[in-house]
Amino acid sequence: MTTQFSVADIELELYRYPAKQESNLQAWDAADEHLIKHLTEQQQTPCCTAIINDNFGAVTCSLTRQNNAWPLLVETDAKTSQLGTLQNLGRNQLPDDNIQWCNSRDLLPQRPELVLMKLPKNLNYLAHQLDRLSQVLAKGTTVYIGAKAKSINKALLQLLKQHLGPATASLTWKKTRVITCISDGTARPLPADxxxxxxxxxxxxxxxxxxxxxxxxxxxxxxxxxxxxxxxxxxxxxxxxxxxxxxxxxxxxxxxxxxxxxxxxxxxxxxxxxxxxxxxxxxxxxxxxxxxxxxxxxxxxxxxxxxxxxxxxxxxxxxxxxxxxxxxxxxxxxxxxxxxxxxxxxxxxxxxxxxxxxxxxxxxxxxxxxxxxxxxxxxxxxxxxxxxxxx
Incomplete structure (x- = not known):
């Protein structure tokens, strides 16, 4: 199992949660790497950033490694993701006092200036997340979404436009792409259960x-x-x-x-x-x-x-x-x-x-x-x- 994360001069040791689980799966994928690479190429500076669906903290740890005062709103529905992120912050001697934790039902506690997402497998859940973002994001706010290239198609880009704003996808790198979605500033109603x-x-x-x-x-x-x-x-x-x-x-x-x-x-x-x-x-x-x-x-x-x-x-x-x-x-x-x-x-x-x-x-x-x-x-x-x- 690979545990050494290395991209854009960021070096981390990352484990899935729990660290001693009986599997050989690593704690990140190429879409995580692509997101960090993309931010570096964009010369992104620290700002209030929402991180959504960060499985075991690769993105959270990377931004905190770059600047341990980077203000982060970390949203997850999975307890293992939260625990895994905390585990990896500790393993890499990174602070967590720059993080506000959020669940997937409550609106974000403040308006983010940037949003980083991993594409979830469940597209109904994605639509729910986008609708929630539409209620807090200012018009023109950028949302970057990392995903496998094979998961990105016209229907997905249309879903993003319908629930948040127009979207385009980057060129492929390591079989992944980064979607750039720009909030149109229109608040959508939250879906009913x-x-x-x-x-x-x-x-x-x-x-x-x-x-x-x-x-x-x-x-x-x-x-x-x-x-x-x-x-x-x-x-x-x-x-x-x-x-x-x-x-x-x-x-x-x-x-x-x-x-x-x-x-x-x-x-x-x-x-x-x-x-x-x-x-x-x-x-x-x-x-x-x-x-x-x-x-x-x-x-x-x-x-x-x-x-x-x-x-x-x-x-x-x-x-x-x-x-x-x-x-x-x-x-x-x-x-x-x-x-x-x-x-x-x-x-x-x-x-x-x-x-x-x-x-x-x-x-x-x-x-x-x-x-x-x-x-x-x-x-x-x-x-x-x-x-x-x-x-």
Whole structure:
């Protein structure tokens, strides 16, 4: 794995988050390099700059390396991106007091004079981000967007024009291009969330723009909903919750349970929280908080008091555009550490991902609960700590 970032006389050591993850993926791509190269060629001087979708801080660290007083507004929907950026700032002995952190729902706290973006994979999310920018950017503000050359076409440039202002693309360098979009100064309305019913479970679901399965129940979640575990569960984690559909159904089945919804996406957590309220799932006979919502990297920062007896998990097998299974590994390992003795991890995944091999290795047991031509549902149980039980 390459960790030495070098472009335009900027030298950095960069890692994906967490630094010891089980993958050989590097923390930046050529589009990051192209953005920094382009800024250098433009002789860009420090000004209030918004950085959006900076996966692990390559752009943020580069500008801070150039001038550690460069005022930055760093917006991300992914907790791992925020944590990765902080990790790489620290590794390169760079300060972070020049940074204001922003999520993907709130308007930027001040008007930026320059915007640097990485093109997200989800174009609905891109449109949402552009609409938000249109509400704060002055007419004539430049937005530079780094992307793979193959992702740039007339339809994309038209989308940029529709939601923010006219756009052109640079020549290709290392199979990437930099789009220059100029704000036209017209504020667009923010998009409404997407709502749809799941009538067989009497649930209403609302999704924000960067949440997986934006307008329908995905087929992996559907087979999971049809094969929920049996037991007397009192503490349940919906790990990688997305819009929260699995946790909402769990609360219907186990009304005395307390739920924890966890996701790397801040928009997912906001959607899950709203869906809990929308479906009015609090049990009037149960005192105290019945649902907690955690924007987090898997179960990294949950309190020690959270010891679930059930973890529901529909793991992603990509991070941005990178196909990877390291997130599933981390989810399974975190579940093993967090589960109460005898607790269950209930997982759905594509058959070809061979999660049964990972679960058998981690938990020393794995049972197939259900399957179809594409998906399989697996269950692993945390074994009772015999040494502990005999104390």
């Amino acid at each position: 997407t709502r749809w019913n799941v009538p067989e479970y009497q649930l209403m679901i609302s999704n924000l723009s960067n949440v997986f399965a934006a307008n329908k129940l995905d087929i992996g979640a559907r087979i999971m909903l049809d094969n929920m575990p049996q037991g007397d569960f009192k503490s349940i984690v919906d790990l990688g919750c997305g819009n929260g559909i699995l946790g909402l159904r769990a609360k219907q089945l186990f009304p005395d349970a307390r739920l924890h919804f966890v996701d790397d996406s801040e928009m997912a957590i906001a959607s899950a929280r709203y869906n809990w309220q929308l479906n009015q799932l609090d049990n009037p006979d149960l005192e105290g908080e019945q649902a907690c919502f955690h924007w987090d990297d898997c179960l990294t920062h949950l309190g020690d008091e959270v010891r679930p007896d059930l973890v529901l998990c529909n793991p992603p097998f990509h991070q941005g555009e990178a196909i990877t299974d390291h997130i599933a590994w981390q989810m399974f390992l975190d579940a093993l550490r967090r589960l109460a003795d005898g607790g269950i991890l209930h997982v759905v995944g594509n058959r070809h991902l061979a999660y049964h091999v990972k679960l058998q290795r981690i938990f020393k047991n794995c049972t197939t609960v259900a399957s179809n031509g594409k998906f399989v549902i697996l269950q692993a149980k945390k074994q009772v700590n015999k040494a502990k039980s005999t104390d």
